[in-house]
Amino acid sequence: MTEQKSSTQQNHPSIRYDTMGWKLFLIYDIFMMVIIIINLFCIVANAFLLSNFAAWLFDFIHLSQILSYYKEHLVPWVNLTESWFIIFLIVELGIRWFIAIIQKHHARWFFFPFVHWYEVLAIIPYLRFLRLIRAGVIAFRLQELGYIVIPPKLIKRFNFYYHLVMEELSDRVVITVLDGVKKELDTSSTHKQIIHDLVDHHRDMFAQTLADILQETLATELKAQQQVIADSVGDVVVKAIEDTPELTQLLKLIPIAGGMIESRLHAIGHRLGENVTIGLMQPFVTGSVQKPNSSYQLIAEKLSQLNINNQSLEQLVESVVYESLESMRKQVAVKQWQLELKKNDQLKE
Template identity: 30%
Template sequence: MLQINRENLKSSHQLVWFIIDFLMLGLLILNLAFIIWDSIYGFVAVQHLLQQHLPALQSAYHPIHERFIFYDLIFVSIFLTEFFVRWGYAIKTSIYDRWYFYPFIHWYDVVGCIPVGSLRFLRILRVISIVYRLHQYRIIDITSTRIYQFFNFYYEAFMEELSDRIVLKVLTGVQEEVRRGSPLFDHIQQDILYPRRGMLSDWISRRVAEAAQEGYVPNRGALRHYLENRVDHALKQNLELSRLKYLPVVGSTIQETLEGAVGDIVANVIHQILEDLASASNHAFIEDIVNVFLPTPEGVAADDTQNQALIELIIEIIDAIKGQVRVKHWRAQLP
């Protein structure tokens, strides 16, 4: 239910205008209800129905229906009076840059006052403008009402469905352009990716260093133990190395020494590689890899296989985006 924030209403410097807004809002709702009822009463079938079942109501209202324009002009005179008062206040306080801007900005107030059938219903725009102004000044909160939540839910659902279809159509068109080998692919490769090779190298270098520091450094001892065990197991499965233990006197010693040396060498190599990746010295290595994937446009002629791989990568990325776009978030809000 719509509630009025009385504290904001009392503390506002426009209390008089807000009271006028509430009065105009009540008169507009009454006038629109009167217009709708008179429009319904205008059907002959409705008049006959009332004459049969509610003759007193029909006989009392029929003279009002015949003089409807007169009663409507009473409302119009009140609305126009309020309009000119606000216009004069806008001129006095210089709300707008020119004195004649007010009727153009509030055109719906003027047009709605024209006592012509279809134009009368434009008065509902004035209702919307008053409600919006009261909401903007936090006198009322229309977002808490059920009718607002109802219409807002279906509006958001409609806009999501519409925007999703447009985005999917655009992304599908981009995929077709990439598959056909249009200038779009060359534009992505040469004008977008290539000029940013340095930025890509820096970003990948930092990400690799962070991943190595977070993943390897805390688990260095466990990884070394795992590598030594795996190397030891592999060496024991080696037939040629197992024959060394048959050498007289020194066979077992040589076998154990080789197993320990190989395990230590492998663990140290892996340790050094990960240490290098976890430090700033990995930048040159990452930069070389990026340069291989993004060669200079003036360099060697592009490899068809490499181009095809990049095309497939772009298409898969767009497919992933399309999959996310297809998710209907508004359905999750359904009870």
């Protein structure tokens, strides 16, 4: 608990926790939480003892005279105590409101009752259950300060069931929405237009993404393989020269120098193939991911402007949309609370 207090003090360095004012504030918070719980307990007990079930139960255990004594002598005191407590809450709320105005706790003086709406409504007898919220707020504040008001196991279990309920509710909503979208696409005659609008809306994003991908992958790979490709093209040119019988026959007619010319011609052809290949590839290896070169930008823009009024393309887009919806539905259907429960069970084992 001391470590928790230290961490809390580090989170709020402007607040001194060793002053008398802070200690009085802490004692007052604990006092309010205790009397609220006692008050609510008395109200619940009083409601139970005045019910028909209590009358039957006390009659069954032959203690009806005790119940009669309670109704005759103690009920007026319970009602009077509740009236005093309501007056106390009104005065206490008024004093805190006055202090909040003096110390400017809120941007406007009239913000206080809206911030503490549950305290204002809890004064009304029929809304007394809202007093539990204030007790819960005080308990949470004490818990943050390191004072264990609620056992950690109980908090952990409460959080588990809270997330369970919220997950089930959110999953139902999301699955209902996804099923509604799928049904709309199945039954509506305008779903093609919806898909077209979806594609049109993302054409610019598609073009930019495609240009980035081409620059990041194709340009990088071409640059890495540039010399290998150039050598291969040079070899192709040399092979083409060798496979040209007319040129070979012509070189043989030249005495002595024919063989040397043929060798030099092979070297020139190989070098020529390399240079042409490097020159052709050069526009596709320049640029960066942040700024793709103009060739890739042009290719991406042309591809993004493809007309999707094509049956095969429409079927492809529809398949992507349907599978995306189904994938989301399967993911939402996974019960995270069940996985957590299994994990906890395995740790216990």
